[in-house]
Amino acid sequence: xxxxxxxxxxxxxxxxxxxxxxxxxxxxxxxxxxxxxxxxxxxxxxxxxxxxxxxxxxxxxxxxxxxxxxxxxxxxxxxxxxxxxxxxxxxxxxxxxxxxxxxxxxxxxxxxxxxxxxxxxxxxxxxxxxxxxxxxxxxxxxxxxxxxxxxxxxxxxxxxxxxxxxxxxxxxxxxxxxxxxxxxxxxxxxxxxxxxxxxxxxxxxxxxxxxxxxxxxxxxxxxxxxxxxxxxxxxxxxxxxxxxxxxx
Amino acid sequence: xxxxxxxxxxxxxxxxxxxxxxxxxxxxxxxxxxxxxxxxxxxxxxxxxxxxxxxxxxxxxxxxxxxxxxxxxxxxxxx
Numbered sequence: 001x002x003x004x005x006x007x008x009x010x011x012x013x014x015x016x017x018x019x020x021x022x023x024x025x026x027x028x029x030x031x032x033x034x035x036x037x038x039x040x041x042x043x044x045x046x047x048x049x050x051x052x053x054x055x056x057x058x059x060x061x062x063x064x065x066x067x068x069x070x071x072x073x074x075x076x077x078x079x080x081x082x083x084x085x086x087x088x089x090x091x092x093x094x095x096x097x098x099x100x101x102x103x104x105x106x107x108x109x110x111x112x113x114x115x116x117x118x119x120x121x122x123x124x125x126x127x128x129x130x131x132x133x134x135x136x137x138x139x140x141x142x143x144x145x146x147x148x149x150x151x152x153x154x155x156x157x158x159x160x161x162x163x164x165x166x167x168x169x170x171x172x173x174x175x176x177x178x179x180x181x182x183x184x185x186x187x188x189x190x191x192x193x194x195x196x197x198x199x200x201x202x203x204x205x206x207x208x209x210x211x212x213x214x215x216x217x218x219x220x221x222x223x224x225x226x227x228x229x230x231x232x233x234x235x236x237x238x239x240x241x242x243x244x245x246x247x248x
Numbered sequence: 249x250x251x252x253x254x255x256x257x258x259x260x261x262x263x264x265x266x267x268x269x270x271x272x273x274x275x276x277x278x279x280x281x282x283x284x285x286x287x288x289x290x291x292x293x294x295x296x297x298x299x300x301x302x303x304x305x306x307x308x309x310x311x312x313x314x315x316x317x318x319x320x321x322x323x324x325x326x327x
Contacts, residue, residue, distance in 0.1 A: 124304070127288065128291070173285065
């Protein structure tokens with residue numbers, strides 16, 4: 001039997017990178033996937049790909065996690081259809097670098113509204129949904145820099161540290177309700193976000209990885225599958241690094 | 249089953265207490281069973297029972313059985 005048969009999983013930032021890889025992997029394991037992203041076009045392609053091969057049809061929503069009303073509308077529609085979540089993957093995120101003297105308020109707002117507020121608001125709504133299923137699993141995407149910090153990333157790294165604090169606290173709140181909360185902390189992963197970085201930093205990053213290769217979105221998706229499934233039924237409040245032994 | 253009976257059943261199930269304890273005067277955190285965690289379960293049970301979606305402000309305001317009735321009336325549930 002597939003690992004996520006009869007489970008419903010909502011993935012934010014599903015159209016690209018880690019979100020896309022996660023959607024494909026989890027749908028392949030029998031999950032009904034609910035896909036959220038700002039780009040409706042990319043989601044449409046992903047839905048077609050999933051619907052052609054997976055056992056359950058994907059559901060698409062064009063939504064921006066930093067807009068609370070967008071999230072509310074998604075959950076209202078799911079509730080209307082009596083679709084309740086077993087798993088939430090808070091994957092949507094933005095990464096922008098700037099040394100502290102170059103940080104503008106709009107950069108702080110953009111990063112925090114997506115990475116932190118989006119994660120909190122989606123989790124609030126998901127918990128209500130999961131309580132109707134008498135349990136669930138929330139998986140937050142943090143980052144290796146949320147654990148260790150990084151030059152030029154004080155805002156991004158601190159937003160990801162906030163996700164870690166949120167994960168650990170929420171896991172304590174929800175454990176008795178059979179809702180597990182964990183986070184995945186990817187290292188240097190081959191996504192559109194990391195393609196934007198300077199070539200010198202790219203090479204420096206690769207040399208700092210024990211496994212001497214960039215991570216793939218699928219590497220992260222496999223850990224998300226573990227946390228989404230019953231394979232991790234006694235795991236909560238954990239931050240799992242997926243970084244190939246990267247040192248920063 | 250009347251809506252009052254449904255309300256009492258939802259409270260008893262969420263708080264795991266005897267239905268006889270559910271009076272209008274029963275207040276949030278007045279008994280160990282009605283703590284912040286069971287309050288989340290209570291909201292979920294009320295939403296399921298009455299097929300409504302309760303806003304966060306109302307979740308916070310729901311500090312007694314009487315207040316729960318008052319709030320549910322806003323969602324067109326009659327008692």
